[in-house]
Amino acid sequence: MKNIIEKYRLRYDKLNSYGEKKSNNIIIHGDNRIALDLLKDKYKSSVKCIYIDPPYNNGEVYNHYEDDKEHEHWISEITNVLVSLKELMRDDASIWISIDDSEVHYLKVAADKVFGRKNFVTTIIWQHRTTRENRSTFSNNHEYILVYAKEYQKFKNVRNLLPNTEEVLKRYKNPDNDLRGPWQSVTAHVQSGHAVESQFYEIVSPNGKIHKLPPGRCWAYNKERMEHEIKDNNIWFGRDGNGVPRIKKFLCDKKDGITPQTLWLAEEVGTTKCAKKHILKLFTEGKVFDTPKPETLIKRILEIASNENELILDCYLGSGTTAAVAHKMKRHYIGIERGVQAFNLIVPRLKKVIDGEEEGITEQVQWQGGGGYEYYEVEDIKKDEA
Structure with missing residues (x-):
């Protein structure tokens, strides 16, 4: 860690920051492994909920990256990130990791080693598409979200119920x-x-x-x-x-809510397709993410795993969905992204959110705008001094 601090720093960027000052919301452009090390002193044991959507290593080529690495390199990289994330988690915190069939079982073993098998909470099955893929041997219509706690019992004690639904309430008669x-x-x-x-x-x-x-x-x-x-x-x-x-x-x-289930259907939390439509409404020009996550999916995670004013972290921020949802749900957040989308997707998206953007979960949570965030660059100290 000392070497990282000696070589790198976080440089505040006033131009890309927006809204209210001292909002406790941070966007960082740079390598997440370096950024996480730079955050350890201030944010150790501070984060209540982490959601990450890392590269799946499924061999596909997307708009913003090629998702094809040697397995050993991929698993080593993600393991190192998980180790760094664990240090930032509160004892009652949880981490939610999106993944598909390509690496899910290997990731489970790696995460078991980092967090301990006793702290594995569950595997969420998310129906990410409703259409049939006829070109494949099987039409793959789901992805996974692995859920771990830093300390299982402490997370269980504070985990929130989901709001009662009309379907549940209709079961009660007299x-x-x-x-x-x-x-x-x-x-x-x-x-x-x-x-x-x-x-x-x-x-x-x-x-x-x-x-x-x-x-x-x-x-x-x-x-x-x-x-x-x-x-x-x-x-x-x-x-x-x-x-x-x-x-x-x-x-x-009855307790004010229902216990979350592990099968999350498209009609409840949205699909990749509806998420992409949302992004395309926000950005009519340029390349957007091929496989963004819907705001409704992240909303459910944050409903279960956090409360207002608690700290959320996403170190693979992508198109900025986690930060946008956390902002609308009145959570504080740290988002890290190494690609150019940090300033050509995330920054303009969050500005729209602060200005009162009307798409996504805005109506559900009655979001009307406000707040702000600070933007930082991971900077090579020696290179800058030269």
């Missing part, structure tokens, strides 16, 4: 006009693998009907508890009183 309001029912018997003796008995419903357990099942409560729940009208026996007993779960008792 057929018996219960004064506690809408409810839905869940099964009253469960698998008996770890059951105790007190969970095996017959239930007598209020109308006298006897309900016996199916084979391999036990009641969720012991007999005393079940009788208490029936008395308190917390067990539903159907409209005619003869139905299989089910437990009533009330909307008023």
